[in-house]
Amino acid sequence: MASTDSKEHEKQLEGWFYPSEEIKSEAYVSSMDRYKELYQKSIDDPAGFWGDIANEFYWKVPPSKEKFMQFNFDTREGKVFIKWMEGAVTNISYNLLDRNVEKGLGDNVAFYWEGNFPGDSKQITYSELLSEVCKFSNVLKDKGIKKGDRVAIYMPMINELVVAMLACARIGAVHSIVFGGFSAESLAERILDSTCKVLVTADGSYRGAKLIDLKEISDEAIGKCKDQGFTVETCIVVQHVGGGSGNGTVSPRTSPVAKKPCPPIQTNFNSAVDCWWHELMSCASDKCEPCWTDAEDPLFMLYTSGSTGKPKGVLHTVGGYMLFTAVTFKYVFDYHPGEVYWCTADIGWITGHSYITYGPLANGATSVLFEGTPFYPDSGRFWGVVDKYHVSKFYTAPTAIRALMKFGKAVVQKYNRKSLKVLGTVGEPINPEAWLWYYRTVGDERCVIVDTYWQTETGGHVITSLPGATPMRPGAASFPFFGVVPAIVDEHGKELEGACEGFLVMKQPWPGMARTIYGNHERFERVYFSKFNGYYTTGDGCKRDSNGYYWITGRTDDCMNVSGHLLSTAQIESALVEHDAVTEAAVVSCPHKEKGEGIYCFTTLMEGVEFNEQLIKELKQKVRSKIGPFATPDVIQNSPGLPKTRSGKIMRRVLRQVAKNDKKIGDVTTMADSSVVDNLFHNRPHVD
Numbered sequence: 001m002a003s004t005d006s007k008e009h010e011k012q013l014e015g016w017f018y019p020s021e022e023i024k025s026e027a028y029v030s031s032m033d034r035y036k037e038l039y040q041k042s043i044d045d046p047a048g049f050w051g052d053i054a055n056e057f058y059w060k061v062p063p064s065k066e067k068f069m070q071f072n073f074d075t076r077e078g079k080v081f082i083k084w085m086e087g088a089v090t091n092i093s094y095n096l097l098d099r100n101v102e103k104g105l106g107d108n109v110a111f112y113w114e115g116n117f118p119g120d121s122k123q124i125t126y127s128e129l130l131s132e133v134c135k136f137s138n139v140l141k142d143k144g145i146k147k148g149d150r151v152a153i154y155m156p157m158i159n160e161l162v163v164a165m166l167a168c169a170r171i172g173a174v175h176s177i178v179f180g181g182f183s184a185e186s187l188a189e190r191i192l193d194s195t196c197k198v199l200v201t202a203d204g205s206y207r208g209a210k211l212i213d214l215k216e217i218s219d220e221a222i223g224k225c226k227d228q229g230f231t232v233e234t235c236i237v238v239q240h241v242g243g244g245s246g247n248g249t250v251s252p253r254t255s256p257v258a259k260k261p262c263p264p265i266q267t268n269f270n271s272a273v274d275c276w277w278h279e280l281m282s283c284a285s286d287k288c289e290p291c292w293t294d295a296e297d298p299l300f301m302l303y304t305s306g307s308t309g310k311p312k313g314v315l316h317t318v319g320g321y322m323l324f325t326a327v328t329f330k331y332v333f334d335y336h337p338g339e340v341y342w343c344t345a346d347i348g349w350i351t352g353h354s355y356i357t358y359g360p361l362a363n364g365a366t367s368v369l370f371e372g373t374p375f376y377p378d379s380g381r382f383w384g385v386v387d388k389y390h391v392s393k394f395y396t397a398p399t400a401i402r403a404l405m406k407f408g409k410a411v412v413q414k415y416n417r418k419s420l421k422v423l424g425t426v427g428e429p430i431n432p433e434a435w436l437w438y439y440r441t442v443g444d445e446r447c448v449i450v451d452t453y454w455q456t457e458t459g460g461h462v463i464t465s466l467p468g469a470t471p472m473r474p475g476a477a478s479f480p481f482f483g484v485v486p487a488i489v490d491e492h493g494k495e496l497e498g499a500c501e502g503f504l505v506m507k508q509p510w511p512g513m514a515r516t517i518y519g520n521h522e523r524f525e526r527v528y529f530s531k532f533n534g535y536y537t538t539g540d541g542c543k544r545d546s547n548g549y550y551w552i553t554g555r556t557d558d559c560m561n562v563s564g565h566l567l568s569t570a571q572i573e574s575a576l577v578e579h580d581a582v583t584e585a586a587v588v589s590c591p592h593k594e595k596g597e598g599i600y601c602f603t604t605l606m607e608g609v610e611f612n613e614q615l616i617k618e619l620k621q622k623v624r625s626k627i628g629p630f631a632t633p634d635v636i637q638n639s640p641g642l643p644k645t646r647s648g649k650i651m652r653r654v655l656r657q658v659a660k661n662d663k664k665i666g667d668v669t670t671m672a673d674s675s676v677v678d679n680l681f682h683n684r685p686h687v688d
């Protein structure tokens, strides 16, 4: 016992963990030498490397060798552009569905749907999914949607969400999915930016015991669009919780807590705009010839927070994204046919797009699609679902791991979990304590952990470990994926060698990289390519150790990572100053035990306004309704004065120290009035 303990201690001190022989023996890439060999090929011969992968897909017109990768990252040389396989013709829904059915996988389960309420579950096979996608493609066409049109999707985690996105892809329409936690205002802003004539939603969804009234929020968003002079012509509503009128084919969801059907919700139905999904589907044909698209035609857009308040509609295209999500899914999770995979993310974020829908389906995989939360009906839910479907590859976020840690081991150990082999993490840097808990308590020291670093803009994993190859270090994203060439630069844009720390940039494109910001290519160039000439700037800080491992240190711009969600400080500030009582607001992140980063707001009030509990409540509500509940501030501090430079710029660096209650504020010689800082420290509210 003593010797195991000391061995354990040593291992932990060194911080190295190794994949087991069992994992190695079945891995596609089973050593670092093999990884290096494949990586080198991907860099030396992109057309050969990606050409082999492209050959596994169906192309109406195959990619030509000369046109595999074309790009310009240097604004001094002209417009920034990124193209992969331009001129090749394919359809991604055909490759995800028809091709797999033709290969004989038609009866394989594509998704085990697990509802919010235990016992509420169903499954959909590849053939069934194909038929539903064809039907909904015909519905969309019938509603006037043509190639290139944008379709907004605001849905819970249900099969119909996957159907809607693949139907868009089938007819060449561009889906714009808005996460179901966003407010009506955020939904309207996104519909307006991309002028979506059709919105697909559901009557509602339960998350734990809480009902989210998606239709009501959709109605409000449609109203806000109208106020701006834009008409959403059609709103297609899935009857998921059994709300409203119409010939419901869906039985109301049953709450195990109440042991009776959930109370039906009153769904407002405006027959000029609203249509029930099941009514349209019941008379649609299940055959639909795909629209043959160029590899560089748009596939979808997804909004992500920017340094300014306005979200960016990041645009991805068909061909490169298909190859990249397929290949990263296969290698990073080491997915083998017959295994069950589960990504707990919401499809409303990029993780769900790439690693619930596109990557897994491109591989003919079987996945779990989960509507609920990790804590409902209790904090053992994840492991219960893992056992129920014999999940072997599991993918979640550090914020979920940290939240589960506090419930202790027993609730995890109640479940078998023997099916698990690879445990993935994504969304933010994982602290070693959470990593060790994931490794020991969830994975029984038997499973491999893959820490996958990537972004909405990168489309798929760019820095990650591989299950059978990479010796693991808690907190290190490890090494670049095939085709990805990272560099670390100093603030002058000089590339640093060997062990170093600086800004993480990329030197050349990989197939899954974003091509532009929808409707604003100039912003794309400014945000990602103007800081360091010739490089794609990720916005993240990074350190490389003497073994060549990459460790992401967090955002270097005005974005915060709250529970794995990127939020811009400017967006929260503009919500706060909309309140009549506030004249100025400054928002910074502060360390938070579960969320990784919390939201700390400094507000300067109008003369004569009293700062009290009621006002704090109103300000929090303001942010919730402008952005969404996940952006609710953790702390609001009354700040009659803010630290500013003589030129009037708010010194956030100083505010971050106040938020942390750390008096080491550094050089303040440029500060106009340094007495404000003492006041801020003095008046810090009590924070847990």
Ligand code: 6R9
Pocket (backbone or CB within 6 Å): 304, 349, 350, 351, 425, 426, 427, 428, 429, 430, 451, 452, 453, 454, 455, 456, 457, 477, 538, 539, 540, 552, 554, 555, 561, 564, 565, 566
């Ligand atoms: C996939 C996704 C992107 C930002 C990114 C970085 C952070 C994501 C990470 C990570 C450290 C990891 N991030 N994965 N940081 N280690 N494994 O989350 O996309 O929502 O666009 O966020 O998330 O800061 O720049 P997105």
